[in-house]
Amino acid sequence: MDKQKAVIWGYTGTRWTKRKHVLIDGLASTDLDTLNAYDNIHGGHHSFFPPGVNPNKHAVINQMRATAEKNVKHYINDFYHIDTYLYFKYDQTVIWMTRECGTNIYPAQSIESEQHRESVTTSFNYYTNQGRDSNKLYKVDNTQVVPVKTDKARQIIGIARSGGNRISDQERRNSAIQHTIKGV
Numbered sequence: 001m002d003k004q005k006a007v008i009w010g011y012t013g014t015r016w017t018k019r020k021h022v023l024i025d026g027l028a029s030t031d032l033d034t035l036n037a038y039d040n041i042h043g044g045h046h047s048f049f050p051p052g053v054n055p056n057k058h059a060v061i062n063q064m065r066a067t068a069e070k071n072v073k074h075y076i077n078d079f080y081h082i083d084t085y086l087y088f089k090y091d092q093t094v095i096w097m098t099r100e101c102g103t104n105i106y107p108a109q110s111i112e113s114e115q116h117r118e119s120v121t122t123s124f125n126y127y128t129n130q131g132r133d134s135n136k137l138y139k140v141d142n143t144q145v146v147p148v149k150t151d152k153a154r155q156i157i158g159i160a161r162s163g164g165n166r167i168s169d170q171e172r173r174n175s176a177i178q179h180t181i182k183g184v
Contacts, residue, residue, distance in 0.1 A: 005051050008035070011065065011080070012044030016055040024048055027085055035081045045080035050088050060092070063145040068098055071136055075102035092142040095153045097127060100134040108139075109158045121159040128153075 003023035009016045019038060024031045031048070038046040047055070055061045061084060068079040079098075083105045087094055090107040097104040104123055111117045127135055128150045139148040139156060154161065 006048040006085075007051055007053070008038055008046055009049055009055050010038060010042050010044050010046045011055075012042070017042075018054075019046065021051065022048075026089075027082060032081055035077075039077070045077060047080045047084040049084060053088070055084075060140060060142060060145060061087070064096065064140060067138070067145060068103060071098035071100070071134065072103060073100045078102040078104075087140065092140075094140050095124075095148070095157050096138045096140045096145070097124075098136050098138070099127065100132070106153075106157045108156050111158065117159065120157060124154070124157065124159060125161075 003025060005021065006024045007021050008019040010019050011017075019042070022034070024034075027048075035046045035048070049055055064079065064083065064087070068076060068083075072079065083096065083103055086105045086107075087096075090105070093108040095106045095108060097106075104127060106120050106124060111120055128137075137148050137150060137153045139146050139153070148156070
């Protein structure tokens with residue numbers, strides 16, 4: 001994977017501060033270690049942003065930050081270290097989940113491979129099937145953060161209901177039977 005240009009920004013409670021231009025490997029463990037080091041050295045929370053993005057002027061990032069700070073009790077760095085980067089990687093259109101213990105972010109209809117689709121489906125279904133009131137879903141685009149129901153989120157992501165592949169497999173079997181009956 002080619003290294004990507006990014007800028008480390010830190011949030012210390014009132015505003016974002018630009019720290020350093022860097023090259024990253026797309027959130028490899030060494031990249032996350034770098035953000036942890038910046039958190040320890042400078043205090044606050046640090047994130048990677050694309051060059052040219054000033055998070056102080058990006059209303060949606062700050063809506064997400066405020067929402068995460070309100071809803072997430074543990075593992076807030078899921079938002080700072082991972083979600084801010086993926087939000088831009090996924091072209092600023094995502095389904096975002098806040099949980100008491102962290103966050104998850106899912107691309108809206110831009111899943112890269114079948115393996116990625118399986119991973120997204122498994123994660124999404126795992127957390128939405130927990131039935132916890134603290135797990136909240138949002139549709140996030142480049143203008144707003146809006147609460148969304150589970151079925152609508154699933155539709156936006158483009159994944160099947162819980163048990164995902166079994167539904168698709170059954171639909172495929174039904175289709176194959178219809179084709180056989182019709183002689184297609």
